[in-house]
Amino acid sequence: MKKTLLLLSLVAAPALAGEGKWTPQQVLELDPAWLKAQGLQVPPKRLWDPKRGTGLLAGTVSVGGCSGAFISETGLIITNHHCVFSIVQEHSTPQRDLLAQGFLAKNREEELPGKGSRVLVPRGFTDVTKEMFAAVPEGADDLARQKAMERKEKELIAECEKRPATRCRVASFDGGVQFVLLDSVELADVRLVYAPPRAVGEFGGEEDNWMWPRHTGDFSIIRAYSAPDGSAAKYDAQNVPHKAEFFFPLSTEGVKPDDFVMVLGYPGTTFRALLAEDKAERQARFYPRVIDVYGELIRILKEEGEKDPAGKLAVAPTVKGMGNRYKNAGGQLVGLKRGRIVEKHREAEAAVVAWAEKRNEHAGALKARSELLSLHAENAKTFEREFLLDVLRMASKGPSLALTLARLAQERVKPDLERRPEFMERELPRLADRLEREQKNYFAAADKRMLLALVRRAQALGEGERIAAIDKHFGRTYAEKDVSAKIDALYASSKVLDLAERQKMAGETEAQLRARKDPLLDFGFDLAAEGVALDELRDRRAGANVRLMPPWRRAVMAHAGKPVAPDANSTLRVSFAKVKGYAPRDGAFYTPQTTLTGVMEKHTGQAPFIVPDKVAAAAAAKKYGPWVDSRLKDVPVNFLADADTTGGNSGSPTVNGKGQLVGLNFDRVWENVANDFGYNPDVARNVNVDVRYVLWMLDQVEDADGLLRELGVRKGPKAQERR
Template sequence: MKRILLLLTFMLSFFQLKADEGMWLLSMVKRLNGVDLKKQGLKLTAEEIYSINNSSLKDAIVQFGGGCTAEIVSKEGLLFTNHHCGYGNIAALSTPEKDYLTNGFWAMKKSEELPAKGLSVRFMVRMDDVSQRINAKLNNSMTAEERKAVIDAEYKAIQTENSENGKYTVVVRDFYNGNEFYYFVYQDFKDVRLVGTPPNALGKYGGDTDNWEWPRHTVDFSVFRVYADANGNPAEYSPNNVPMKPKHALPISLKGYKPGDFTMIVGYPGRTNRYLTSYGIEQMVNKDYPAWVEASKMAMDVMKKYMDKDQATKLHYASQYASVANYWKNRQGTIDAVEKNQTIAGKKDLESKFQVWALLPENQAVYGGVLEDIKGNYTQFSNRNVERNYSSQLQRNAKYLPIAYQLGSLLKTYVDQDDAGKAGMKTKVTDAINRMYDGLNTQLEGEMLNSMVGLYQQRVNKDVASPSLMSVDAKTLSNIAFSSIFATKESALNFVNSPDKLKLDADPLLKIANSFIEDQKLMGEKFAKVDDAFAKNSRIFLDGLRKSQPEKAFYPDANSTMRLTYGSVNTLPERSDRKYYGISEKNNYYTDINGMVAKYKKGDEEFDLPQRFLDLVKKKDFGQYKDKKGFMPVNFLSNNDITGGNSGSPILDGSGNLLGLAFDGNSEALSGDIIFDPKLQKTINVDVRMVLWTIEKYGKAGHLISEMTLVR
């Protein structure tokens, strides 16, 4: 009965939305005020968007690999996501001899589809609000430990109540800085196979130069298929598995769009900080992000040096490099956008208004001093936050340290076994070694270790730095690594065959790695009380902010849970330094294939194009996919509110038909994770007609189109 009431509430309130910023949980639309979305172009009923007991739009949307979104487009479990979302899996399936990343890949029959090891997709079954249940057992007088104990106990109970003995994965998340709680029931499918991908020259066209920029001409998609066992249930990979039968598959629109047309995106946005205070933004752009940018750039330079020398290294490190480069540009762009858009001044104005409310007699005891307390928290952990940014990039990119720590722990358990125990563990240890060292370039990793530790030593304040890292000679660390048990896969396997406890205990790289991790734990303990106070103050501030503006509908920050965002096809303000490649500046909401060719630079790593593609464009062989005006669309703009994690999300028309795939934002609004600018913030989408044209005409995989439902 509770589920039915939840759905009825949703249905009665859905059509009272106001077109505005926000990434909304499907059950939260009752909080919105405003106009009837039917007048803006929405034709779906609430039941068709979100239903617990019947198939609905939500059943076609999946979380892809934990960090992106994808959508089901056929009754045979076919799904679309971005090329950059499938990038790591495509690279992992590639070899110098069969380089799918560079040359593309198309399975001409299901038996040719390639299992993507370790890839899974997550379907949401249902969600529910448990705020009242948990908050009834909490109060602001509790210590952080007491609060955590209550929340952990409730999380565990909720998971047990809803998992159906392990059939489902149940995740409980807090919202509004810990003021509300919801649980989500998921079903995870672990047999996912690569069906098709355009070559890198199309899927990553424009490279880092065009990343976050408009106009864009990137054919950013890849195609996978979800498999299940004979009964339709999730299963590990097996050649006997069959394509899953989804509850819903998205119809695909060939009708096109025009400015002002209604659009809706449903996906899994990763993380926003829209309620961050001015003190937090100042810390971010003046200290934290500059550290991230500097460390990322150094890691990119080291990787690029070796990737340019060897194709196997290029393939292995391609996904890591692309991810680091993307965030490097994002972080620097955020710094620039915050300054240009006067974001901090806007936050301070909001906080001044809040403070007037907070100092009212009825509010002062709880809320009067909370902003000053938050300011004090940042003063206390400012240098520690900088250390975290250098440390995170060090651990992410200098693989020798995490390998030594993780594998060292496993080898310690191994050497302590008797002969029978070692025999029982040997396969597990060997498999771990093969996985950790797969594609590892030892010379690259040696230089990476020296460079990243050296930068850490130069930039991190000694009061918050790891004593272990500060005491080593960064210039000789690679020599230590090369002489270690963990130097290569071969040296690690040799140790497994001839284990020596004394040698393991004496390994200098393992000592450094263990000491570094221990230093991190001690630093965490040192700042635990400050972190707890900051969490409490942030929770109280947001609680007060919402109460101070009762007329406003507050959406929760993104946290990798399914969200709905709505808007329209839209344009960007004209910019004098923007080259439009043949598109009228007054109608810059789309790009076409001729503009893509206009950017072409033969032999250029970012702007080269395959000859076959150029030949097809020259013939104007666009088939049913060209726009009614005659052009072949590539990308288009909308004003939907999205962030990282939305990559691959479907952008839909008012009837729930697929118009394209969201894949990027724009540089003018890179501060979007902390503040939404309705004039500047846009979503860049790849047109689904370009996707289908590439599959059929370029990839010669028209059999895949026959699986889909096309709306003309």
């Protein structure tokens, strides 16, 4: 296997503590003696073999924006309940509400396929920094630079994906200090094996989201399948369970305070490398706007959903996704203020500037920073328009689908390497899945009300930030009855929201689509024009960023004089941690574990604190089985650790020093949300489901004997004999 070059030489490991989302290759540079002292009981090369470019870490997989882990050689994967929410919803109806009831496949024939669900298994990492920069023509401006690098990225990916069932991407580290080609096997046959009732999987709902103490069973089990010859394949009844080379056995002993753990996964995006002014804008403008806009959209979705049982099911995933983003924004604001993160970053940045001013070799870093600040000021002028246009392009299903169809028709006529990345041939199967899957999430009454709210906001924009598509179709000033009537007419006379017609449209040319005279499609084409202009503007900014950030980041890392892990970018990482509590405020201390007794204490019989009858009965009877913690004298439910995590770590396996799974990451505490901008060891805590709660649910509540045998925690027939 190919291997990535080192981003940094990692020394002085004891200084790392829980901070850092380290790449697999970086782990090999940590002091083995220090890792052993922390609690690692396997050789570091078992985690990642540099010769093969794989290892135990490859048991961690990417699951559609979340993380997950193989837990058997027969393709079983554990991830969060909220990460497979769409599969459960896909198979739910008002008459058979699997979201509410939960689901357990008694045999493999009963497992439910997830349309469009995919699992990526890491296979190789290759440094391509030289190739990326060599592709930039001499004298290129920022837009040309970005276009050239994007084309090279596409070429590298195309070459990488010549092998069947392969998914590749190029990831940027530290704003362009390094580029790495990631090579993964794509498993496209994914089936639901077990999901607990929603009242377990999101016990506490939004009220407990990001909070501690927590008592949520946010876990589910899926299975990846392959063709009979072992190759990756799309869904087929003849497929067989995927044989995983690496998987994490389940620890039946769980954890206790101060235990060493590792959290493995694909953390999405963090912002620690941003300049202080960029962080300040997020605090002053971005997060307040998220709370404002998404708060209104969530209220609309809930109000309309309560009027219709089918509508409530349809909007559930959107409410869940928006709700998480909404509450996250609130936590970011609290954390940024509490930790004085912007102020501290200004001080740290000033220290780097003062240090660099005395070193000629970093003169370019100072110049780059000055230009980055100028670009920041320029970009801020169109913030409101860009934010609203982004929401408009994805929130309301009607405009979003119409825009997608319009852009698809326009992009498809171009040579593949000249298309926007999201419309290249490799993306068309995913796009087709989305065009079909969104039908399940569409509820007309809610969709039209959301569009009405967004039009009202767009019509209130100032002269320099107008959205031309809104002005053209709805006028420049807001009159609710008039705009509402136009929206009703737009939807009533459109075929975009008819699944069969939409699938036909996906194969039509721009001329054919325009000949339909479909008003929603016409609106989509006008939104697409706005999108094209915004994409080009952002490409120019990206080109400037990749020119300016590397010299500045090199100066920052040189000034630090110690390891600096790169910002999260949805690539495989590992964070080392200890199980520990924390003090959320003066005079209070939270212990790091919660129990089944705590679940029942929260039970009110009213949402979001409803314990399903079968769970309550087992708890009342103290049917703990072998899953009781001898110290707690109870079944452990959740635990805290000081791992460095973020969004994308949902479903990350939390493993002990032996490489056994002891839990499943699903959240952070409220005080730690702003961890995205800076690690604070006092409050940096991630929230995990204890594996013993998972096993208790399967054993004492669900009586899932066959699944427990397959997982190797109960004696019986071999895993492959489960039927």
